[in-house]
Amino acid sequence: MCLGIPAKIVSITGDFAQVSIQGARIEVGIQLLDSVSVGDYVLVHTGYALEILSEEDALETLEAIRLLEKLNLGKLPSLS
Amino acid sequence: MNNHLIQLGHGSGGRMSRNLITQLFARYFANDTLRPLGDSSYIAGQTSQLAFTTDSYVIDPVFFPGGNIGQLAVCGTVNDLAVSGAIPRFLSAGFILEEGLSLKDLEKIVAAMAVEAANAKVQIVTGDTKVVRRGQCDKIYINTSGIGEIPEKHAHFTRKPAMQPGDKILLSGSLGDHAIAVLAARENLYLEEPILSDVAPLNHLAQLALEQPEQVLQMRDITRGGLATILVELCENQSFGIEVLENEIPIKQPVRSVCELFGFDPLYLANEGKMLLIVKNGTEKDILKRLRSNLAGANATLIGEITDRHPGKAIMQSVVGGKRLLDMLHGELVPRIC
Amino acid sequence: MNFTTPFRNQELIRTLLSQINKLKLRPIKIMEVCGGHTMAIRKHGLHQLLPSEIELLSGPGCPVCVTEQTFVDKAIAYAQLPKTTLLTYGDLVRVPGCYQSLSEARSAGASVEVIYSTQQALSLARKQPNHRFVFAAIGFETTAPGTALALQQASVEKLNNFLVYCAHKTMPEAMEALVADGLPIDGYLGPGHVCSITGSKLFDRLVARYSIPLVISGFEAVDLLQSVFLLTQMILQNESGIQIQYRRLVSPDGNRKAQSILNEVFEPCTATWRGLGAIPHSGLKIRNTYAQWDAEVMLPVSVHSLPDPKGCLCGEILKGIRKPTECAHFGKKCTPEHPVGACMVSSEGTCQAYYSYQQTE
Known part of the structure; x- marks a missing residue:
């Protein structure tokens, strides 16, 4: 359920922001976020930004998989 | 479920469209030329085989990035002929216009049709225009039919x-x-x-x-x-x-x-x-x-x-x-x- | 980074598949609670790439599939009222009610418009103050905030020609109804986008009470395989608890602002789930402070509903007890073109997913 798509904030006007989804621009509501800045990535669902995506966490998630291969331990470093 | 009304899905080009064609039109209009339901039908001509096709064009908006309904109406029918192995030759053009459509817009559409026809090396040789009351159609609908010739060396396209x-x-x-x-x-x-x-x-x-x-x-x-x-x-x-x-x-x-x-x-x-x-x-x-x-x-x-x-x-x-x-x-x- | 491409990386997919294959597997059953996961799994054919010991089952996380027929019937009744347009997300238009779908009702003259966002609903209502717009709100915690914001905005603007017919549902109670049934499921993939709002804490009680393993997953191929890997490890080691794979979006606490907006506008209520029946506290009801925009309060309609179609196994399929192929209607009377049950309507419904993707083996 719930199509969500990462989008980059391009500009902000009040409760709304222009976001770019790899080249497609739409306006989304940012009322659900406490604070958001131009350049942030957010997850968009039904025209609203639900949450800010964390690059640091994304990189760690990917790194955990690479590490898995390197160490070939069969057990990921705990994620929670 | 009841399916006694035309729904938008019947015009979507998918399964519903296909069923409407096979279960209604092809059933009533049944003949050997129509039966394969290809992009064009092949008809026996005097000297060579002919391909014959028709299509109607409705689109919102009428003008869109990269073209307008006129280009669609010419290209769509030319393309049905072309992929059937035919050399497109002649088109008809039927217009249903909504009362109140601007003549300037109509001219833009017609001019685009002329350009595409020249580009595709086809001639628009017959046409018709009807106007309906405001609200009875959405600005402009176009139907084009096309005839193309099948060169002898393309004859295998007319067979399965x-x-x-x-x-x-x-x-x-x-x-x-x-x-x-x-x-x-x-x-x-x-x-x-x-x-x-x-x-x-x-x-x-x-x-x-x-x-x-x-x-x-x-x-x-x-x-x-x-x-x-x-x-x-x-x-x-x-x-x-x-x-x-x-x-x-x-x-x-x-x-x-x-x-x-x-x-x-x-x-x-x-x-x-x-x-x-x-x-x-x-x-x-x-x-x-x-x-x-x-x-x-x-x-x-x-x-x-x-x-x-x-x-x-x-x-x-x-x-x-x-x-x-x-x-x-x-x-x-x-x-x-x- | 763009947050999409790296999570579709072929090399990472291969790594994960080979690591999953290296685990000392026994036959295990994993339920993906969320319909979006079902879709992604089927679209990529991930279920075929996994070792045969791992069986993936689809749960109750498709809002369309769990929407009861009466809701559709009432939505149609709204769409048939004079000077009234029923607005809804595209997912709902082909869902069969007891008599017909919104799409069929529209061709018979009912006024139905598909919208993508509640912002569109508000803007229609502003532009045509003498016309009434009823928004049929479906979806889980992910979608409900958009409805809540629209209600708040309507209240600020005193937009009195905008009404919400609300059938929002919440996930953990329905999951609990399944888990409490003692289904033979070894572990669960949790709904990543729901949890972006609610936080993983949404499932704390459920996980603790029933000692189940749950991994909250993202939606790309890498996400899903990593989650299956983590979950399989937990299952094999008899661990219970929650792991968050989708950490770039999901935190334990979730989006507190969104939660407080939801809480301001909605209160929990008993909701009826297609196939599962009435479940206490599993729905969101518009609070009295917003009653003026609640279609059920301001504009009650009554419909004569019929029992679910005979022989339709939607309920048991939703629970993961039966497979679509076990249903007598599947692929015969019930196809994506003419769905009998809701599971065949949505492309993420278990039956349609099976119909579209399963026949490839």
Whole structure:
């Protein structure tokens, strides 16, 4: 359920922001976020930004998989 | 469920359209010429065989990035003839106009038709105009019918194509440009890399492919219903199946993005200047080289092949390597939240 | 980074598949609670790439599939009222009610418009003050905030021609109804986008009470395979608890602002789930402070509903007890073109997913 798509904030006007989804621009509501800045990535669902995506966490998630291969331990470093 | 009313899905080019055609029109109008329900019908002429086709055009907005309804009306019918192996010759044009349509807009549309007709080397030789009250149609509807000649060397197009396992499936370019250009115009979507409708006559591309006519088994115009619907039509109830590779299907990034945003599958999006070719195994490189020599075929690519592994089924191997059965479009294409 | 491409990386997919294959597997059953996961799994054919010991089952996380027929019937009744347009997300238009779908009702003259965002609903209502717009709100915690914001905005603007017919549902109670049934499921993939709003804490009680393993997953191929890997490890080691694979979006606490907006506008209520029946506290009801925009309060309609179609196994399929192929209607009377049950309507419904993707083996 719930199509969500990462989008980059391009500009902000009040409760709304222009976001770019790899080249497609739409306006989304940012009322659900406490604070958001131009350049942030957010997850968009039904025209609203639900949450800010964390690059640091994304990189760690990917790194955990690479590490898995390197160490070939069969057990990921705990994620929670 | 009750299905006594025409629904939007009946015009979507997918399964509902197909059922409406086979269960109503083809049933009442049944004759040998109509029966194959191809992109054109083949009729016996005085000197050579003829191809004959018709199509109606309705679109909102009438003017969209990359074209207007007039170009669609000429190219769409030219393309049905071209992929049938015919040299398009003559078109008719019937207009249904809404009271209040600006003459200036009408002229723009007609002028675009003239340009496309010259481009495609066809003549518009007969026409008709009716005007309906305001609100009884949406600005302008156009119907065009077309006649093309089948050169003797293309005669095999008029017979049932003989597909063999190993024969190759080629696609002339990227998918979904037309649908997304129109959607973007209608929904005020701004695309950083603008997407223009791919509306274009395919007869030049078809001629390039047919320089060696025996290499080409079948061509199809990929319009509403999209690639997936055509692939299913090609192999449904046949002794062969189709396998295509998702990785090889060209889709521009903005088209992909809009699809992800609204939950569309690009395989079902409409095109107005793209064709699918089934070619004999071993001729694909030759044909791709010829297609790519034309701007309209610059991104032509090999996307799959005919197989005997799963008769009657069109299957796509996903980017990840899993397999997915393709089906025709169900109902209308609407944005989803899920 | 763009947050999409790296999570579709072929090399990472291969790594994960080979690591999953290296685990000392026994037959295990994993339920993906969320319909979006079902879709992604089928679209990529991930279920075919996994070792045969791992069986993936689809749960109750498709809002369309769990929407009861009466809701559709009432939505149609709204669409048939004079000077009234029913607005809805595209997912709902083909869902069969007891008599017909919104799409069929529209061709018979009912006024139905598909919208993508509640912002569109508000803007229609502003532009046509003398016309009434009823928004049929479906979806889980992910979608409900958009409805809540629209209600708040309507209240600020005193937009009295905008009404919400609300059937929002919440996930953990329905999951608990399944888990409490003692289904033979070894572990669960949790709904990543729901949890972006609610936080993983949404499932704390459920996981503790029933000692189940749950991994909250993203939606790309890499996400899903990594989640299956983590979950399989937990299952094999008899661990219970929650792991968050989708850490780039999901935190334990979730989006507190969104939660407080939801809480301001909605209160929990008993909701009826297609196939599962009435489940206490599993729905969101519009609070009295917003009653003026609640279609059920301001504009009650009554419909004569019929029992679910005979022989339709939607309920048991939703629970993961039966497979679509076990249903007598599947692929015969019930196809994506003519769905009998809701599971065949949505492309993420278990039955349609099976119909479209399963036949490839």
